[in-house]
Amino acid sequence: MGSGASVSEVSQPEMLEAGVEPEPDPPRASAPAGRSDDTVQVDEDVVKPDSHTVDIQSLKSEEIDTQREEEEEEEEEEEETTQTVVNTAVNETVEEGEEVSLDFESFLHNNGTLYSCFNHHGNRVYVDESQKLQPFPKDWYSQGRFITPNSESSGQPQTVASSQPAVREDDRIGSIYIQGRGTVITYMFEERVNICRFWDLQAGVWLLLPLQWEMNDEFVQARVQRVMSALPGLVDQKEITAALRQCNYDPEEVISIYLAMFGELLLQAPPGADHNYADLNSFRALLERDRVIEDLRQKLQTKEKEVDGLFQKNSYLTREVRYLNEVVQHLNQKLAELEADKQEAREKIRSLLSRRAPAVPPAKTIIKPTVDPDQLCQVSRLTRELNVSNKQLRSTVRQALTDMQNQLEQLKGSVGKVAQVEQEAAGEVEELRSLYRKEAVERKSLYNKLLELQGNIRVFCRCRKSSASNSCLENTNDQDVVVVQKGNKKKFQFDKVYPPSSTQEEVFTGTLPVITSCVDGYNVCILAYGQTGSGKTYTMMGPKENPGVNIRSIRELLRICAEKEKVSYTLKISMLEIYNDSLNDLLAKSSGATLDIRVQGKSVSVPGLTQVQVQTEADILSVMETGEKNRKIASTKMNIQSSRSHLVVALEVEGSDEVSGLMSRGTLTLCDLAGSERISKTEAEGQRLVEAAAINKSLTALGQVFSALKCNALHIPFRNSKLSLLLQPCLSGDAKCCVFVNVSPDAKDAAETLSTLQFGSTIRQVSLGKATQNIVPNKNKTSQVK
Structure with missing residues (x-):
């Protein structure tokens, strides 16, 4: 059924039965702009009478005006004819009561959506997206336009459209797929403007193609x-x-x-x-951003002008306040003067009233003293000035008291804020302390991991002070040292190089983190190696007024033990020397006892060795002083007080944790090795020669142990000497070790210095592995719990 046609019109099947072949509808032109009915009319000028195809011709610029006038006249006539026919058809069908006439229309919304509409006696409905009939909204009339195909063409009744529209085959024809309609034919019509339409098989007319469908057209x-x-x-x-x-x-x-x-x-x-x-819409967003920025810039300029105005107003008000203060001060002065005049006037009135007496003759004549009027005037003037000053002073004092009261109120508020700030600060300090403790634990853990990565052995080089003009050492930085010998230079690298100007405190700082591990149950060993007279004993022991590593390490352990309130520590100290490859107990009350080393697995012990329990630093100093007195020393050509033995000081730290019930045991071993020396230089004879041979033998054995550890040999020759056997627990991977390599910068000692640095370089390449923490459950604590 065609758009706008009555249901009683002749259908296509009836025409086929009558033997009449229906003619295909020609393409319909869009209504010109400005027409109120917006119906689709047939452009009769483009229809050929003897053909079913439409020849689309482009309008030339010189013929547009003439054809536009003719088309307008024809369209007005066709509108009148179409409206008359439609009204007549509707009235006839209604009067006869047979069928109701409906107008089928298409409404094109401005958003590009095309709706199907039905109009019956002014009541219009449309089909929504869910295929349901809805009343046509009134506000849509201003948001789109209707497209109503004409029911007649060339004076003939509307018939069913043919399956193929009559158009020319050119590049303007195409096809697209429309949901709900399938594939439809499109054609680009040349009218007043180019309009893309599609052929509707049901309506048999060319309808305007919506925007979202038109995007898919090839043209x-x-x-x-x-x-x-x-x-x-x-x-x-x-x-x-x-x-x-x-x-x-x-x-x-x-x-x-x-x-x-x-x-x-x-x-x-x-x-x-x-x-x-x-x-x-990125370019619009950028333009919008530029517009917003410009608006904000203008607002900023406006605010800046307002701020300038406020500043000017503030300066003006400041000047006005200053001026008013001066006026108030002047008025206060005037007020004080007036009050003084008032008081003076009252005094005069009072004196005049007192002079008035009853009219009684005096009993005797009183002689009045003579008074100078100038003096009276001067006194009166001074009195007035004093009164004025008094009033001004009172006013000033009153104002000052008011200001002080205001300041006191402000101070009270400030004191309250300060108290609150102090309370908050105390909380922050406590929080920082807890964070510091946590950080200290993490730092200690990280340092232990760092030592493990470094092989748990660190090598330091310390240069002795020398007054000689010629030096064989050159310090490039705090980790490198260069030996100059006969014009040749050789560079050695250590964990830390201490120049001759280094202090005892600086040297001890390098070993401090390793020493503190002893409290946590680790075994720690500190060795001092070098030639005779290179400063080993000074580095390890030092004088009383400037102690060395030994005393400072024990002092630090005592301090750490005192800080841990929940852990009780027991400290035991022992001292022995290795002289001529034999062990001597330096703390034994009677000398002559022979000591031997007992080895059980990795555990090494010296049965019968004297251990003294100490609690304070004075106890430790007393014990170490006793041991030093019993040590073997002698004079050689290279050193007046040369150590003829290896000194080993062992401090055993045993801790019992009351909270966790664990017991830790760590040992700090401090070893001052005897000086490595050449017999030709020391010119040793007799007993000194035997001692030198024993010293060099034990140091050679110690070097062999380090060489084997460097190469990861299967067999480590710890038993080659008692020194290496005694140091086996410190060098077998269960301890953290620090080695001080002491050298002399004198040019005459270049050969010994080079040998010592090569020994230290070999030790630095040794990897001891991860140290073991000695922690076991406390048996006494366990028995108490049971």
Whole structure:
């Protein structure tokens, strides 16, 4: 049933039965702009009478005006005829009561959506997206237009449309898929402007193609791609299609308009391949951002002007307040003067009233003293000035008291704030303390891991002070030392190099982190190696007024033990020397006892060795002083007081944790080795020669142990000497070890210095492995719990 036609009209089957072949409808032109009915009319000028095809011809510019006038006259006549026929058909059908006439229309919304509508006696409904009939909203009349195909064509009744529309086969014809309709034919009609329509099989007319469907047409897509290639920043195809509609599908005009509106911003492609809604309008977002920035800049300028005005007003009010203060001060002075005059006037009145006496003759004549009027005037003036000053002083004092009271109130508030701040600060300090403790634990753990990565052995080099002019050592930095011998230079690297100017405190600082591990149950060993007279004993023991590593290490252990309130520590100290490859107990009350070393696995012990329990630093100093007196020393050509034995001081620290019930046991071993020396230089004879041979033998054995550890040999020769056997627990991977390599900078000692540095370099390449923490459950604590 055609649009706007009565249901009683002749249908296509009836025409087929009568032997009449229905003619295909020609394409219909869109209504010109400004017409109220918006119906689709047939352009009779483009229909050929003897053919079913429509020849679409482009209008030449010189014929447009003439054809426009003819078309308007024809359209007005056709409108009147069509309206008369439709009204007559509707009235006839209603009067006869047979069928009701319905007008089928299409409503094109401004958003590009096409709706199907039905109109019956002014009541219009439309089919929504869910295929349901809904009343037509009144506000839609201003938001779109109706497209109503004419029910007649060339004076013949509307018939059912043919399956193929009558158009020419050219590049304007195409096809697209429309949901709900399938594949439809499209044709680009040349009217006043180019309008894309599609052939509706049901209505048999050319209908306007909605915008969202028109985007898929090949003719439109080619021009959209032309615009997008010229303007990479414009990526919204729907917007480009709408712009092409307005510009008669001329892409060059669309490009010119966009460039005029948005400038060169559209010549740059948006970032990223995936575009969301914001990307599709990125150039508008940038323009909007520029507009917002400009508005904010103008607001900022306005606010700055307001601030300048407020500053000027503030300065003016400040000057006015200053002026008013001066006026108030002047008025206070005037007030004080007036009060003084008032008081003076009252005094005069009082004196005049007192002079008035009853009219009684005096009993005797009183002689009045003579008074100088000038003096009276001067006294009166001074009195007045004093009164004025008194009033001013009172006013000033009163104002000062008021200011002091206000300041006291402010101070009270400030004191309250200070108390609150102090309370908050105390909380923050407590929090910082807890964080510091946590950080200290983490730092200690990290340092232990660092030592493990470094092989749990650290080598320090210390240079002795020398008054000689020629030096064989050159210090480049705090980790490198260079030996110069006969014009040749050799560089050695250590964990730390202490120059001759280093103090005892600086040397001890390098070993401090390792020493503190002894409290946590680790075994720690500190060795001092070097030639005779290089400063080993000074580094380890030191004088009383400036002690060395031994005394400072024990002092630090006592301090750490005192800080841990929940852990009770027991300290035991022992001292022995290795003289001529034999062990001597330096703390034994009677000398002559022979000591031997007992080895059980990795555990090494000296049965019968004297251990003295100590609690304070004085106890330790007393014990060590006793041991030093019993040590073997002698004079050689290289050193007046040369150590002829290896000194080993062992401090055993045993801790019992009351909270966890664990017991830790760590041993701090301090070893002052005898000096390595050449017999030719010391010129040793007799007993000194035997001692030198024993010393060199034990140091050689110790060097062999370090060489084997360096090479990861299967057999480590700890038993080659009693020194290496005694140090086996410290060098077998269960302890942390520090070695001080003491050297002499004198040029005459270059050979011994080079040998000592090579020995230290060998030790630095040794990896002892991860140290073991000696922690076991406390048996006494366990028995108490049971």
